Amino acid sequence: IRSELDHVERLTLVGQMAAGITHEIRNPMAVVRGFLQLMREKSTPDMDSYYQIVMDELDRANSIITDFLSLAQSGISSKEDSNLHDVIEELAPLLWADANLRGQIVELKLCDSLPVLRLNVKEIKQLVLNLGRNAMEAMDPKGVLTLETRCESGKVELLVRDTGSGMSETELEKMFIPFFTTKDQGTGLGLPLCLSIVERHGGAISVDSSAGAGTVFIVSFPYETKEKATYAEA
Numbered sequence: 001i002r003s004e005l006d007h008v009e010r011l012t013l014v015g016q017m018a019a020g021i022t023h024e025i026r027n028p029m030a031v032v033r034g035f036l037q038l039m040r041e042k043s044t045p046d047m048d049s050y051y052q053i054v055m056d057e058l059d060r061a062n063s064i065i066t067d068f069l070s071l072a073q074s075g076i077s078s079k080e081d082s083n084l085h086d087v088i089e090e091l092a093p094l095l096w097a098d099a100n101l102r103g104q105i106v107e108l109k110l111c112d113s114l115p116v117l118r119l120n121v122k123e124i125k126q127l128v129l130n131l132g133r134n135a136m137e138a139m140d141p142k143g144v145l146t147l148e149t150r151c152e153s154g155k156v157e158l159l160v161r162d163t164g165s166g167m168s169e170t171e172l173e174k175m176f177i178p179f180f181t182t183k184d185q186g187t188g189l190g191l192p193l194c195l196s197i198v199e200r201h202g203g204a205i206s207v208d209s210s211a212g213a214g215t216v217f218i219v220s221f222p223y224e225t226k227e228k229a230t231y232a233e234a
């Protein structure tokens with residue numbers, strides 16, 4: 001008997017396994033977290049720094065699991081006619097709150113007459129959040145994060161610009177490799193996930209960065225020009 005799974009079936013299976021394992025790992029971790037909290041109440045003050053380390057590491061493990069799950073489940077995705085600006089405007093308050101805590105600013109520069117795009121909205125939110133968070137993490141207080149859209153014939157571009165540290169040659173070379181990170185609390189899964197989301201939308205992602213001068217990530221989404229009659233409301 002030949003038993004072959006086609007590409008899509010295999011991807012779905014990997015996604016389901018990842019979801020199962022994630023669940024099985026997260027449950028005991030939640031229990032550990034809960035008992036740690038109880039132990040802390042009875043511990044001596046000099047244990048506080050140990051407690052913080054253990055909590056931080058638990059949180060880090062949790063983010064790795066979350067990001068890895070998103071990556072593993074990225075087999076097939078359904079898309080709908082969407083307005084990219086609606087997605088950005090829905091996310092903006094989240095980014096503003098984050099930036100506010102850091103003393104940073106978020107600006108939106110959205111183009112007029114945006115065409116309708118076929119998007120998986122959940123994934124695009126994750127994309128913008130990941131790029132936005134990276135931008136904020138690269139900036140000092142007073143840094144400015146700009147989300148910009150450009151509408152050209154045949155493609156829509158989303159630019160995520162920061163006034164941060166910029167990227168070294170090594171970072172530019174390795175940023176899409178899973179688990180590559182330069183941060184103590186990083187997972188190194190954010191950009192690989194962004195890349196896989198962009199590819200699933202038939203788009204492309206490029207970076208313009210120089211050390212010290214900030215970074216701009218440019219995501220371009222193609223669309224059918226013959227459908228130019230359908231414009232999203234600005």
Ligand code: ADP
Nearest residue numbers: 134135138166175181182186187188189190191
């Ligand atoms: P993480 O954020 O967990 O480190 P990512 O995959 O999101 O993982 O990013 C990988 C690495 O790329 C980061 O650790 C950082 O070195 C670099 N990087 C990504 N975005 C930026 C940015 N906007 N400015 C400077 N460096 C960046």
Ligand code: MG
Nearest residue numbers: 130134190191
């Ligand atoms: Mg990141």
